[in-house]
Amino acid sequence: MGDRALGAYSLAVTCDDTILEIVPPISGGTTAEFSGQPTQSIHGCAANLAAFQGNRLDGPAGTVNMARALLRVKERVEPGTTATVTVDVNSIFDTGGVSLGGHPASLVVTVGSCPSDCDRNGSVTVDELIRGVNTAFGLGDANDCAASDADGNGSVTVDDVIRGVTAALDGC
Numbered sequence: 001m002g003d004r005a006l007g008a009y010s011l012a013v014t015c016d017d018t019i020l021e022i023v024p025p026i027s028g029g030t031t032a033e034f035s036g037q038p039t040q041s042i043h044g045c046a047a048n049l050a051a052f053q054g055n056r057l058d059g060p061a062g063t064v065n066m067a068r069a070l071l072r073v074k075e076r077v078e079p080g081t082t083a084t085v086t087v088d089v090n091s092i093f094d095t096g097g098v099s100l101g102g103h104p105a106s107l108v109v110t111v112g113s114c115p116s117d118c119d120r121n122g123s124v125t126v127d128e129l130i131r132g133v134n135t136a137f138g139l140g141d142a143n144d145c146a147a148s149d150a151d152g153n154g155s156v157t158v159d160d161v162i163r164g165v166t167a168a169l170d171g172c
Contacts, residue, residue: 005058005059006100008050011049011087011090013087015086019045020072023071026049031064034066075121079112081111085109086106089101089102113146116145118144124168131144132161132164136160150164
């Protein structure tokens, strides 16, 4: 696409719906001309998106942020599980209506764990927080709850406990 101004796009986003789901709605991008919410159809972990811009004939060009999607990990998915997210370009046009081609893109997402969620059920309880505090102060075994070591550095610190408290209050 290079120096040609982007005028319109149509994309298909897919991923493994046993691991991930797309959280609607998908929002517009950070590039001003595509900051509005795109037309979208979302079902589980599949979405079709389309948008056009009529603001400028000379832009945007180069790197264009067109849309932002939030993916949610389904319950009971083990940390370390991977899923591929694929974006297929159905069509992409410059502001004069000339096709710009396009290439499919994919990325691999690795599921992390929730800080202090010892039983990996997607929530943090007070007893799980206490296990982390005890480990941080040398009164417990780090192997008792691997999720208490939120940064994965091999030890449980006050910072790890704070991450666990945040997860307990705000959710995983």
